[in-house]
Amino acid sequence: MARPSMNDIALRLGISKMTVSRALRGGKHVEAELRGRILGVAEELGYRPDPEIAKLMTHMRRTRRTAEPQTLAFVWAERSSREMERSSWSQQLVLGAHRQAEKLGFRLEEFHLSARGMTGRRLSDILEARGIPGFILSPLVSRSRGHVSMAWEKFSSVVIGLGYARPQLHRVHHHHYLGMMTALRMLKKQGCKRIGFYCGSTINERMFRAWSASFLAHHPLAKPGELLALRKVMSRGDFQEWLRGAKPEVVIDGGHLVKEWLEEVPASRRPLHVSLGWRADMPEVAGVDQQADVLGAAAVDLLVTQYQQNERGIPDSPRIVMTEGRWRSAGERPPISKGGGKG
Structure with missing residues (x-):
């Protein structure tokens, strides 16, 4: 049995094939009542666009855009x-x-x-x-x-x-849940267990708590609660107090805010720093390159x-x-940008 065509819809309604085409593409020049009837008949007949024709029309539209x-x-x-x-x-x-x-x-x-x-x-x-x-x-x-x-x-x-x-x-x-999972996996490979996460609660909420959920689900410790610090207001004093209490061997953060605060900690007691938003201009900090x-x-x-x-x-x-993002080790050279500027 031949597949229903736009011509079949046009014959059923006594209208032109062009009008059917415009209605199916959401054209502005077809009245709402007529478009509704066309869509109804298309559904009744089981009409589906021919993928090869759709591909050809897309190519034609791209060709017309070449000049301007x-x-x-x-x-x-x-x-x-x-x-x-x-x-x-x-x-x-x-x-x-x-x-x-x-x-x-x-x-x-x-x-x-x-x-x-x-x-x-x-x-x-x-x-x-x-x-x-x-x-x-x-x-x-x-x-x-x-x-x-x-x-x-x-x-x-x-x-x-x-x-x-x-x-x-x-x-x-960006797949934030996978980003945190990747960071934890890489740190576990290095033998780290007391992995802490210090982050603003607003940014975590903005991603529907993907970071905190992944942290709790994939942490190497069964009960990592004290190592999770979500703060409405992040401050140097609060961070230092959390470090003294939680004693993490690694601190994961969402950006690079804690980098300066960690540098104030004596080197002998300073935790490693990992970022979920790796930056090419700070390659000394390992982390997840979100590949913006x-x-x-x-x-x-x-x-x-x-x-x-x-x-x-x-x-x-x-x-x-x-x-998906990509893990980048500390000291990894920034990726070479391909192509020129924005044009």
């Missing part, structure tokens, strides 16, 4: 341009996004919600006026939950990070897929894409 690449947006939710320049993680994130966009035949332009007078609604108007159909929203780093008032219904969108709460959108994030450039590229992949499938607005079933 479609612009997509990368929206910094909180970081200013100056803050972004000081953050190696942010630079790698957006660099990976720029490279992947260029590879797929698009260009990426950056915008900052922290700019003077900028709001989500105003930025939405700017993007719409410039014909930019989709954007990537950077992580909300200052809190575990938040809201940005973009005109979501007009755009394809991807959010980086797990902490963003409203609305529920497609998102990509891979994360940025994954965000572009997810956004371009929506654009090519004409998906706009808040999805019915949001997808989550996770990327």
